[in-house]
Amino acid sequence: MLRSLDIRDMLIIDRLEMLFDPGLNVLTGETGAGKSILLDCLGFVLGGRGRGDLLRAGAGQGAVTAVFDLAPDHPARAVLDEAGLGGDAGDEVILRRLVTADGRSTAFVNDRRVSAEALRGLAERLVEIHGQHDDGGLLNPRGHRQLLDAFAGSAAELEAVRRAWGTLQGARRDLAAAEAALAAVRAEEDYLRHAVDELDRLAPQPGEDASLDATRRSMQAAGRIRDDVARALQALGPNGAEALIGDAGRWLDTVADRAEGRLDGAIAALGRCLTELGEASQGVERCLEALSVDPAALEAVADRLFAIRGLARKHGVAPDDLAGFAEGLRQRLAALDGGADDLRRLAGGLAAAEAGYRTAAAALSDRRRAAAGRLDRA
The missing domain is CATH 1.10.287 (Helix Hairpins)
Structure with missing residues (x-):
């Protein structure tokens, strides 16, 4: 049930607060008394299109607030729950909407900002507005x-x-x-x-x-390693270190008997060197093959x-x-x-x-x- 309607700086209204009793409430007045203005303001707070011309001349912002009593089993509670507002709904629902001169509007439900679409969805469960020409729809073929x-x-x-x-x-x-x-x-x-x-x-x-x-x-x-290993094998082989050490050993052997034993150690070392050199050459050769x-x-x-x-x-x-x-x-x-x-x-x-x-x-x-x-x- 609509319990109150508060209007500020809308159309020709500076400030108006209306309280409604349970049951039937009737507003009467001559043509031009402002009955339609009240309906325009009610439609605005229920999600109607916001327009700059709704604002009272000279005002910076207009506002309409509607307070509804809400029964525990009221169908509007389902809409509130869907919009995430169910926890804020007690025994009443407060709709408030603001409009500025450029036509921009802001809507609130129980002081929480909501979209115009959510406001309209809630309003459909709260209010039905009927006019004197409602039966004209019977003449519209689209409804037949x-x-x-x-x-x-x-x-x-x-x-x-x-x-x-x-x-x-x-x-x-x-x-x-x-x-x-x-x-x-x-x-x-x-x-x-x-x-x-x-x-x-x-x-x-x-x-x-x-x-x-x-x-x-x-x-x-x-391939790159093999080139170096091949050169090393050549340096160790018969045309390299092996030939030189062999020549040195042979030259010393020819004079060993005249050196009175002074070359014996050197000749023995050269022999061992040739043996080690042979083993080294064999190892390098195996590596080269690999x-x-x-x-x-x-x-x-x-x-x-x-x-x-x-x-x-x-x-x-x-x-x-x-x-x-x-x-x-x-x-x-x-x-x-x-x-x-x-x-x-x-x-x-x-x-x-x-x-x-x-x-x-x-x-x-x-x-x-x-x-x-x-x-x-x-």
């Missing part, structure tokens, strides 16, 4: 169908038509989407088949890029690595994603190959939906025609 359906009791038929229409619209959307998708795939069929063939021939695997890169780097490093790199194998690794990376750049994906990308292309080709079957299936579903809608619409039309005759005779 609702009146006829209400008289005919065709709620079940209406619901069946709504469901059938929803099914029909869904079938149309599904068919249109499938046709568009199939057309898009057909437009790029040549590209898809070429790309899939290229990817299948290369057959890249996840992780292969990193593995090939590591192998290539290892082989390249081995570092042997087949240039053709290195070239093959590099070629595959660069082919994978080139294909990844071409398709704009990471090398490790090429396998998944190829699978996606295959699925699109499969959709192309099976697209005609899907279209036939969806077209059949659309035909069934159209038939269902026509059947439901015919049943509703029959009930309306039967009720129209009864209503005309009533």
Whole structure:
């Protein structure tokens, strides 16, 4: 129940406070006394359109406050709960709305700011406003169908038509989407088949890029190391240190008997040196064999690595994603190959939906025609 209405600086009203008693309250007055202004202000606080011309001349801000008593089981409480205002609603609800000269308005429910939409939703549960021309709606053809359906009791038929229409619209959307998708795939069929063939021939695997890169780097490093090891082996071999030490030993052997033993230690050391040198040469030679790199194998690794990376750049994906990308292309080709079957299936579903809608619409039309005759005779 509306308990009070407080108006400040609205239209020609400076300030007005109205209190209402339970039951019927009647406002009377001559034409121009301001009854319509009160309704305009009430409509404004209930969510009507805010306008700058509602503001009293010379005022900076107008305000309307309406206080309603709210029973515990009042349907407005559901709206308050939905808007998150249920905890603020006691036995009364206070609606307050402000307007400025530029037409901007601000609404509050129990001193909490709300949107105009939320205010209107609440007001629909609080107030019904009727005018002297309410029966004019009977002359509006747009309302005749609702009146006829209400008289005919065709709620079940209406619901069946709504469901059938929803099914029909869904079938149309599904068919249109499938046709568009199939057309898009057909437009790029040549590209898809070429790309899939290229990817299948290369057959890249996840992780292969990193593995090939590591192998290539290892082989390249081995090649560089092998050059130095080979030079070391040459320096140690018969044409290097081994020959020099051997010559030194032979020269000392020729004069050892005349040196009265003074060269014995040196000659023995040279012998040991030759032995150690031989072992060193064997170790270096084994390392050299282990570092042997087949240039053709290195070239093959590099070629595959660069082919994978080139294909990844071409398709704009990471090398490790090429396998998944190829699978996606295959699925699109499969959709192309099976697209005609899907279209036939969806077209059949659309035909069934159209038939269902026509059947439901015919049943509703029959009930309306039967009720129209009864209503005309009533």
